[in-house]
Amino acid sequence: MERVRCKKLIDKIMSADEAAMFIKNNSIVGTSGFTPSGYPKALPAALARRVENGENIQIDLITGASVGPELDGILAQKGIIRRRYPYQTNPDIRNSINSGKIKYNDIHLSHSAQYLKYGFLGQIDTAIIEAVAITEDGGIVPSTSVGNSNVIVECANKVIVEINTWQPQELEGMHDIYSTSNPPLRKSIPIINVCDRIGTPYIPCNPDKIVAIVFSDITDKTNKVAEIDHNSKLMAENLISFLKAEVNKGRLPKDLLPLQSGVGSVANAVLGGLCSSEFSNLYFYSEVLQDSALDLMDCGKLVSASATSLTISPERLDDFYRNISNYKDKIILRPQEISNNPEIIRKLGVISINTAIEADIYGNVNSTHIMGSKIVNGIGGSGDFARNAYISVFTTQSIALNGRVSSIVPMVSHVDHTEHDVMVLVTENGVADLRGLSPKERAELIIENCAHEDYKKMLWDYYISAKNKTNNSQTPHILREALSWHERYLETGSMK
Amino acid sequence: MERVRCKKLIDKIMSADEAAMFIKNNSIVGTSGFTPSGYPKALPAALARRVENGENIQIDLITGASVGPELDGILAQKGIIRRRYPYQTNPDIRNSINSGKIKYNDIHLSHSAQYLKYGFLGQIDTAIIEAVAITEDGGIVPSTSVGNSNVIVECANKVIVEINTWQPQELEGMHDIYSTSNPPLRKSIPIINVCDRIGTPYIPCNPDKIVAIVFSDITDKTNKVAEIDHNSKLMAENLISFLKAEVNKGRLPKDLLPLQSGVGSVANAVLGGLCSSEFSNLYFYSEVLQDSALDLMDCGKLVSASATSLTISPERLDDFYRNISNYKDKIILRPQEISNNPEIIRKLGVISINTAIEADIYGNVNSTHIMGSKIVNGIGGSGDFARNAYISVFTTQSIALNGRVSSIVPMVSHVDHTEHDVMVLVTENGVADLRGLSPKERAELIIENCAHEDYKKMLWDYYISAKNKTNNSQTPHILREALSWHERYLETGSMK
Ligand SMILES: CC(C)(COP(=O)(O)OP(=O)(O)OC[C@H]1O[C@@H](n2cnc3c(N)ncnc32)[C@H](O)[C@@H]1OP(=O)(O)O)[C@@H](O)C(=O)NCCC(=O)NCCS
Numbered sequence: 001m002e003r004v005r006c007k008k009l010i011d012k013i014m015s016a017d018e019a020a021m022f023i024k025n026n027s028i029v030g031t032s033g034f035t036p037s038g039y040p041k042a043l044p045a046a047l048a049r050r051v052e053n054g055e056n057i058q059i060d061l062i063t064g065a066s067v068g069p070e071l072d073g074i075l076a077q078k079g080i081i082r083r084r085y086p087y088q089t090n091p092d093i094r095n096s097i098n099s100g101k102i103k104y105n106d107i108h109l110s111h112s113a114q115y116l117k118y119g120f121l122g123q124i125d126t127a128i129i130e131a132v133a134i135t136e137d138g139g140i141v142p143s144t145s146v147g148n149s150n151v152i153v154e155c156a157n158k159v160i161v162e163i164n165t166w167q168p169q170e171l172e173g174m175h176d177i178y179s180t181s182n183p184p185l186r187k188s189i190p191i192i193n194v195c196d197r198i199g200t201p202y203i204p205c206n207p208d209k210i211v212a213i214v215f216s217d218i219t220d221k222t223n224k225v226a227e228i229d230h231n232s233k234l235m236a237e238n239l240i241s242f243l244k245a246e247v248n249k250g251r252l253p254k255d256l257l258p259l260q261s262g263v264g265s266v267a268n269a270v271l272g273g274l275c276s277s278e279f280s281n282l283y284f285y286s287e288v289l290q291d292s293a294l295d296l297m298d299c300g301k302l303v304s305a306s307a308t309s310l311t312i313s314p315e316r317l318d319d320f321y322r323n324i325s326n327y328k329d330k331i332i333l334r335p336q337e338i339s340n341n342p343e344i345i346r347k348l349g350v351i352s353i354n355t356a357i358e359a360d361i362y363g364n365v366n367s368t369h370i371m372g373s374k375i376v377n378g379i380g381g382s383g384d385f386a387r388n389a390y391i392s393v394f395t396t397q398s399i400a401l402n403g404r405v406s407s408i409v410p411m412v413s414h415v416d417h418t419e420h421d422v423m424v425l426v427t428e429n430g431v432a433d434l435r436g437l438s439p440k441e442r443a444e445l446i447i448e449n450c451a452h453e454d455y456k457k458m459l460w461d462y463y464i465s466a467k468n469k470t471n472n473s474q475t476p477h478i479l480r481e482a483l484s485w486h487e488r489y490l491e492t493g494s495m496k
Numbered sequence: 497m498e499r500v501r502c503k504k505l506i507d508k509i510m511s512a513d514e515a516a517m518f519i520k521n522n523s524i525v526g527t528s529g530f531t532p533s534g535y536p537k538a539l540p541a542a543l544a545r546r547v548e549n550g551e552n553i554q555i556d557l558i559t560g561a562s563v564g565p566e567l568d569g570i571l572a573q574k575g576i577i578r579r580r581y582p583y584q585t586n587p588d589i590r591n592s593i594n595s596g597k598i599k600y601n602d603i604h605l606s607h608s609a610q611y612l613k614y615g616f617l618g619q620i621d622t623a624i625i626e627a628v629a630i631t632e633d634g635g636i637v638p639s640t641s642v643g644n645s646n647v648i649v650e651c652a653n654k655v656i657v658e659i660n661t662w663q664p665q666e667l668e669g670m671h672d673i674y675s676t677s678n679p680p681l682r683k684s685i686p687i688i689n690v691c692d693r694i695g696t697p698y699i700p701c702n703p704d705k706i707v708a709i710v711f712s713d714i715t716d717k718t719n720k721v722a723e724i725d726h727n728s729k730l731m732a733e734n735l736i737s738f739l740k741a742e743v744n745k746g747r748l749p750k751d752l753l754p755l756q757s758g759v760g761s762v763a764n765a766v767l768g769g770l771c772s773s774e775f776s777n778l779y780f781y782s783e784v785l786q787d788s789a790l791d792l793m794d795c796g797k798l799v800s801a802s803a804t805s806l807t808i809s810p811e812r813l814d815d816f817y818r819n820i821s822n823y824k825d826k827i828i829l830r831p832q833e834i835s836n837n838p839e840i841i842r843k844l845g846v847i848s849i850n851t852a853i854e855a856d857i858y859g860n861v862n863s864t865h866i867m868g869s870k871i872v873n874g875i876g877g878s879g880d881f882a883r884n885a886y887i888s889v890f891t892t893q894s895i896a897l898n899g900r901v902s903s904i905v906p907m908v909s910h911v912d913h914t915e916h917d918v919m920v921l922v923t924e925n926g927v928a929d930l931r932g933l934s935p936k937e938r939a940e941l942i943i944e945n946c947a948h949e950d951y952k953k954m955l956w957d958y959y960i961s962a963k964n965k966t967n968n969s970q971t972p973h974i975l976r977e978a979l980s981w982h983e984r985y986l987e988t989g990s991m992k
């Protein structure tokens with residue numbers, strides 16, 4: 001109860017079942033949540049109960065990014081989600097999307113915030129925001145992520161706050177909430193250093209907009225730390241050697257520039273590798289902070305980290321919360337409109353490290369689709385970072401599915417990052433530095449340095465035939481064969 | 497002579513042939529020039545003469561964007577260009593690129609400036625900059641374009657200035673030169689209105705870096721105004737109706753937001769259409785200003801225009817120069833690092849209008865390649881604008897080559913603008929507003945509203961088969977058929 005510091009809101013406290021009655025059929029619902037952190041957990045269950053009891057409810061669901069099973073999972077299972085923006089990773093949602101049950105628009109995360117403000121995605125009716133507290137004036141103190149929460153609160157007709165008492169109040173003070181105006185009134189965003197604070201530690205909200213407050217006590221379903229496998233370690237070594245060489249050539253400052261990285265095994269290996277490297281005074285300007293960021297702080301290498309989500313593994317969480325004061329002044333959680341903003345990423349000169357599902361010999365990257373048709377997750381923030389980075393790196397293992405698939409192909413089956421946006425490609429086999437090269441030079445480097453031995457000859461064969469067939473044109477392709485590797489996989493189970 | 501106001505530079509005046517001796521074999525040369533305007537004309541001819549006289553000279557050529565025949569044309573013909581960045585439109589260059597003689601890296605125009613500063617493209621040895629004057633302190637006053645000139649001067653070992661007396665001195669004062677620092681020292685760019693001036697009217701240059709000054713008197717080879725054909729008129733009408741509807745829905749201010757548009761028939765038709773529309777108080781934040789911008793100023797609709805190049809047709813030029821004082825305070829010419837800067841484009845909320853060679857049913861756009869392999873021009877600034885625009889529009893005729901080719905295809909043969917970046921597609925047949933839609937919804941809209949009658953059924957057939965074959969997945973494709981239309985064209989001369 002002490003968590004609701006705005007006295008006039010006390011009488012808005014109710015059960016999740018009562019609050020869920022505010023959600024209308026056919027409406028747009030926006031929630032907190034980013035990379036299974038800080039999403040509402042009690043309200044979706046209550047909404048699902050309405051449907052179990054026979055009501056017909058369909059909503060469009062807008063979040064920051066991916067959320068946990070208590071939201072995406074249960075609502076997808078009950079068939080409650082009609083549309084979904086802007087990013088997801090939940091298996092139930094994914095299956096519903098790939099069978100046409102849910103309409104999914106895969107949006108750059110930084111764009112999603114402004115599309116909401118511009119009204120491009122419709123009028124949000126209800127916001128559901130997980131919080132650790134409500135301030136004296138109705139300000140909402142987010143929990144482990146900010147995502148689009150501030151924008152959703154700003155745009156929604158009404159707001160439901162889910163206060164999660166499992167989330168410690170000490171999170172208060174970590175957030176920095178700032179919202180841009182719409183053009184023509186937009187100003188420069190006054191961040192010029194990773195750790196600049198420019199806003200408020202809570203989401204401003206007119207208390208009259210808050211129609212319900214619900215208490216919950218359910219943990220974030222964050223992911224376990226991905227094991228660092230052998231190939232991830234090799235990729236990390238390749239990448240760190242590349243960065244060292246850039247410093248030696250005078251093309252990067254000796255303390256590097258702020259780093260962004262995705263999640264998963266390679267990211268962990270890279271950040272682990274930095275821990276034991278000669279680099280120090282590091283900064284992160286990223287989307288998500290994981291255990292590896294805490295490790296880098298512990299070893300004194302990471303000065304400050306900005307992100308929009310804190311997704312600490314279950315194993316590490318107790319320790320983190322016990323020692324939160326050690327970390328608090330080093331971590332800033334911002335809205336994704338800011339964490340992923342082109343203006344800031346370009347100003348700071350972020351080094352971005354993202355994952356490809358597959359890359360082609362000319363440097364185009366597919367981050368979202370399997371064999372052209374099935375979506376995995378979505379583009380997330382990878383485009384925001386890659387396009388605006390000082391150096392944009394993509395990593396991928398050279399093969400997938402036990403070698404039945406080559407992740408280096410003649411032509412990717414879907415393009416998320418074009419040849420214009422991919423500067424460096426890293427696999428366990430090596431690095432292809434594509435900057436300034438023509439497509440044909442890129443192809444030779446990617447095949448030689450990055451592809452797997454089992455597929456090298458096939459790639460050379462394709463490339464040389466394409467060169468001959470097109471009289472050595474800018475980007476040689478034999479269109480009949482360009483996607484034949486994928487077809488072969490679909491037909492035989494292997495690209496070989 | 498009065499044009500060289502820095503007295504100590506007077507003795508650097510020499511003939512083009514003498515100045516051309518400063519250019520070294522195997523070196524990187526950066527020049528002024530953007531969309532056939534403001535490029536050096538006497539120096540390249542002198543360089544070509546050295547080769548005609550038996551010398552072996554190979555250079556990497558970096559410009560702002562496309563330049564005229566006196567530079568790209570002659571140097572390509574003589575085989576002098578080894579590498580070319582970042583954009584070209586010259587037939588000789590294009591042929592050399594598409595036969596493997598010139599290595600071409602097709603870079604977002606706003607990226608090209610910072611790649612130079614970061615050292616990613618190598619050390620520029622010689623800068624050759626067309627100017628209308630040199631100031632008392634050695635400042636270089638550009639002529640009809642800025643492009644990358646300021647960055648090239650900043651990065652080059654030595655500078656040759658080509659003073660073109662055909663270009664009127666009254667151009668002085670139109671430019672606003674501002675250069676960003678490299679991270680970690682980069683600041684926000686203080687432009688919040690189209691007409692904000694933030695820099696100097698000349699390119700700052702240490703006079704000691706200027707090794708030669710050459711006089712020339714050769715006109716820019718700007719293009720004639722493209723005739724507005726029937727289909728361009730229809731596309732413009734479709735687009736203007738769309739913008740009106742957005743205003744009516746409250747999703748655009750009544751005076752719109754700053755406009756960017758490419759060049760050519762459609763752009764002319766759109767800008768012509770605005771002249772006779774109810775819109776007023778318009779602003780341009782674009783790359784290139786053409787005759788149509790002057791028309792819009794004449795009819796009192798265009799308040800102010802910012803670009804990096806002024807490419808007035810030969811027919812209109814005399815009139816423009818006679819009345820330059822009417823236009824001068826309404827036009828700002830900026831470096832392309834600024835005209836195309838994501839930070840500013842997003843801050844101002846630019847409405848971007850660019851051209852597609854082809855688009856696919858899911859909203860991916862190809863702006864650069866014919867049938868996947870041959871490059872036309874390059875991505876230019878279209879990516880800078882489309883990715884950061886308030887609304888990003890792509891226009892294309894629904895068919896090309898007299899109907900033997902559909903510009904709406906199952907899958908584009910090259911991707912420059914991904915499904916994540918294309919909000920609105922316009923053809924002569926109609927508009928597809930893709931915002932917020934799933935790929936399948938986009939496909940239905942694009943086929944129905946944008947495709948040509950002759951290809952509609954074929955597109956529906958592909959789409960429905962793909963849906964069936966992939967069990968209604970996110971982005972249904974039959975990879976064996978996805979590029980078969982292009983193959984058919986290559987084999988039979990028609991997609992039908
Ligand atoms: C690209 C991305 C899907 C990779 O995720 P990951 O967990 O590192 O990769 P995995 O190796 O587990 O691959 C994911 C799936 O794709 C499959 N896959 C990977 N490479 C493949 C390939 N070349 N061909 C076919 N399938 C492939 C894997 O088998 C796996 O399938 P499964 O879940 O059925 O086992 C993920 O990083 C992503 O969603 N990126 C986009 C968003 C983003 O970059 N966000 C963070 C930065 S801001």
Ligand SMILES: CC(C)(COP(=O)(O)OP(=O)(O)OC[C@H]1O[C@@H](n2cnc3c(N)ncnc32)[C@H](O)[C@@H]1OP(=O)(O)O)[C@@H](O)C(=O)NCCC(=O)NCCS
Nearest residue numbers: 758760851852853854863872873875876877878896901903
């Ligand atoms: C896309 C682009 C090439 C279109 O140019 P355009 O002059 O309007 O288009 P055209 O209709 O003349 O087409 C150019 C060529 O492509 C061919 N073409 C056009 N559509 C085609 C299609 N769908 N399939 C095959 N060929 C096609 C035309 O026949 C023409 O060939 P030709 O020169 O041999 O006659 C041009 O706008 C461009 O380079 N854009 C990228 C850069 C940019 O957008 N810059 C400005 C904004 S910042």
